[in-house]
Amino acid sequence: MKITFIGGGNMANALIGGLRQQGYSAVGIQVVEPMEESRDRLTETYGVRCTPIVDASALNCEVLVLAVKPQVMREALKPLAGKLGNQMVISIAAGLRLADISRWLGNHSRLVRCMPNTPALIGAGLTGLYADPSVDREGQAVAEKILGAVGRTLWIDDEAKMDAVTAISGSGPGYVFYLMEALENAALDLGFDAATARLMTVETFLGAAGLAEQSPESVGMLRQRVTSKGGTTEAALNSFEADGVMAAIRRGAAAADQRGRELCELLGADD
Numbered sequence: 496m497k498i499t500f501i502g503g504g505n506m507a508n509a510l511i512g513g514l515r516q517q518g519y520s521a522v523g524i525q526v527v528e529p530m531e532e533s534r535d536r537l538t539e540t541y542g543v544r545c546t547p548i549v550d551a552s553a554l555n556c557e558v559l560v561l562a563v564k565p566q567v568m569r570e571a572l573k574p575l576a577g578k579l580g581n582q583m584v585i586s587i588a589a590g591l592r593l594a595d596i597s598r599w600l601g602n603h604s605r606l607v608r609c610m611p612n613t614p615a616l617i618g619a620g621l622t623g624l625y626a627d628p629s630v631d632r633e634g635q636a637v638a639e640k641i642l643g644a645v646g647r648t649l650w651i652d653d654e655a656k657m658d659a660v661t662a663i664s665g666s667g668p669g670y671v672f673y674l675m676e677a678l679e680n681a682a683l684d685l686g687f688d689a690a691t692a693r694l695m696t697v698e699t700f701l702g703a704a705g706l707a708e709q710s711p712e713s714v715g716m717l718r719q720r721v722t723s724k725g726g727t728t729e730a731a732l733n734s735f736e737a738d739g740v741m742a743a744i745r746r747g748a749a750a751a752d753q754r755g756r757e758l759c760e761l762l763g764a765d766d
């Protein structure tokens with residue numbers, strides 16, 4: 496199965512890195528990427544062939560992965576419009592409807608919309624997938640195989656829910672790193688050096704996530720188990736509540752969901 500990526504930035508690197516780690520041959524992967532520096536990096540790191548524009552070899556594939564920013568997707572698809580045969584097209588762009596992508600491709604219908612996340616780079620991604628009703632089981636299996644190579648997959652049966660997937664697991668690593676930054680800064684405030692602050696932060700997140708994964712208990716219950724009455728954790732959590740941290744995070748995720756829907760309307764509208 497030959498795969499062509501349109502766009503060779505962060506996410507394409509994460510997906511290609513994951514596929515290569517899974518033993519997927521570099522010969523089967525090609526990338527269309529206008530930036531010379533990014534092309535060189537991809538070739539040096541993963542041994543994949545890169546071209547600056549869509550040429551005949553880029554079209555000679557079974558699967559296309561659309562990995563450009565939503566704002567440049569329409570422009571990036573112009574060289575592909577009307578030139579596709581039976582290829583499966585997988586879009587990983589936030590906030591772009593399959594109907595719009597299909598139209599920009601000249602009414603192509605074998606489309607799957609996915610929302611991966613950056614832990615894909617270490618094989619620990621989570622991808623939400625939605626398939627156009629015209630995609631058969633074989634097509635779905637192809638998408639599952641590619642995204643499944645870099646982590647877990649979750650099929651969504653309503654495309655409108657893909658913005659919510661983006662707001663939770665797509666953008667989620669950004670929120671987690673933000674919380675990690677906060678804990679790291681707190682450790683610095685309390686007098687630890689940078690390396691120790693990082694170690695304590697990373698291990699605490701890893702340990703807590705691992706515990707949540709293995710435990711049958713809810714995360715709320717796990718939190719309660721750390722929180723002794725009148726103790727230190729309670730002092731911190733009371734302070735978070737007084738500052739509205741929980742509500743602020745929920746409002747933040749809602750803002751991400753809303754932004755996905757805005758992008759959808761803004762970028763999907765006809766000229």
Ligand SMILES: NC(=O)C1=CN([C@@H]2O[C@H](COP(=O)(O)OP(=O)(O)OC[C@H]3O[C@@H](n4cnc5c(N)ncnc54)[C@H](O)[C@@H]3O)[C@@H](O)[C@H]2O)C=CC1
Pocket residue numbers: 501502503504505506507527528529530533561562563564565567570571587588589610611612613665666
């Ligand atoms: N970064 C993330 O955590 C996630 C991003 N996404 C989605 O993945 C897509 C890509 O995001 P990133 O990789 O973060 O962006 P990026 O900016 O790192 O990569 C996009 C690449 O596309 C290239 N490009 C620009 N115009 C092009 C064209 N006409 N033809 C081919 N390539 C072109 C750029 O040079 C750049 O290297 C976006 O649509 C985003 O919504 C999805 C899930 C997570």
Ligand SMILES: O=C(O)[C@@H]1CCC=N1
Pocket residue numbers: 589661665666
């Ligand atoms: O911030 C963004 O728009 C992209 C989509 C999910 C993660 N990064």
